[in-house]
Amino acid sequence: MLFRSIFRIVKSGGSFQLLAILDRPVNSENIKIDIFKVDEKGKETWDASVDVNTEKDWIWFSKQLNFYNAGDYTVYAYSAEDKLLCTGMVKVVME
Secondary structure (H helix, E strand, O other): OOOEEEEEEEOOEEEEEEEEEOOOOOOOOEEEEEEEEEOOOOOEEEEEEEEEEOOOOOOEEEEEEEEOOOEEEEEEEEEOOOOEEEEEEEEEEEO
């Protein structure tokens, strides 16, 4: 599922809650979230990674993500076995 949202943060940075709802259980006890900044040509550059502890039967998970720069980002979530669970796109705007 590809999803795009716009979030506004202050110049010193801000955070928002990532919520992923899946079609089936995560089947993993840990999820890795990789965040990539996307430039105007569509090239992705790694920005940050965070982990989420989960239960194998969960069909959703959430995590607070911190951002300090405006821009377009792609977010990937992987199981502990490196299986891609979902992706999303977000635009961060500074006010």
